[in-house]
Amino acid sequence: KQEVTQIPAALSVPEGENLVLNCSFTDSAIYNLQWFRQDPGKGLTSLLLIQSSQREQTSGRLNASLDKSSGRSTLYIAASQPGDSATYLCAPSTGGFKTIFGAGTRLFVKA
Amino acid sequence: GAGVSQSPSNKVTEKGKDVELRCDPISGHTALYWYRQSLGQGLEFLIYFQGNSAPDKSGLPSDRFSAERTGGSVSTLTIQRTQQEDSAVYLCASSPHMTGTNQPQHFGDGTRLSIL
DSSP states (O other): OOOEEEEOSEEEEETTOOEEEEEEESOOOOSEEEEEEEOTTSOEEEEEEEETTOSEEEETTEEEEEETTTTEEEEEEOSOOGGGOEEEEEEEEEGGGEEOOOOOEEEEEEO | OOSOEEEOSEEEEOTTOOEEEEEEOOTTOOEEEEEEEOTTOOEEEEEEEETTSOOBOTTOOSTTEEEEEGGGSOEEEEEOSOOGGGOEEEEEEEEOOBTTBOOOOEEOOOEEEEEO
16 A cells, blocks of 8 residues: 655745755555645645656756655755745555545745 | 536535535546545545546545546536545546556645535
């Protein structure tokens, strides 16, 4: 059974800092891994999707890496802004396209 | 519409009643997912539909939960004889399907279900 752990559970940083969110998963036989953000009272927005054959994906100030063999992924956010405040969720997909979510990292960026 | 649409956005009902939650996926998306997010908890996978294949129901928590997808488009999640622990936000997502890979899932804003 896939288990996903995200560290830290919560993070508060001043605006402008670079930061790293960590995700680990127990079953390395994944098809891909997605990073999402969730704003309060809203659904999830897909940020980055890394296929199992890839090592990283970049979108703007976001960079996600995947080390499938060790069961780890990181989301790097450069030059953080108050608008980045949200909960960030890591979600690997295994056989049958079942997606398992971590509990998330709650990020607060102070102006 | 352009995105995944869920209705109702909020539902309050009495314990023991049946409820139906609706999801309209993005047009052309063949994969559809239901998740549950309880207060302070992560997202819990419930069920997955892909085209005409048999759905993956492995996440449904009990036989009071069922889901249908008619015509490969709209899906309905039904909870019978609701209990207070069913209170949660129910999220639906859809994605296109390409052989051998996943595509990003697009989420609706969810239905917030409260059982009194």
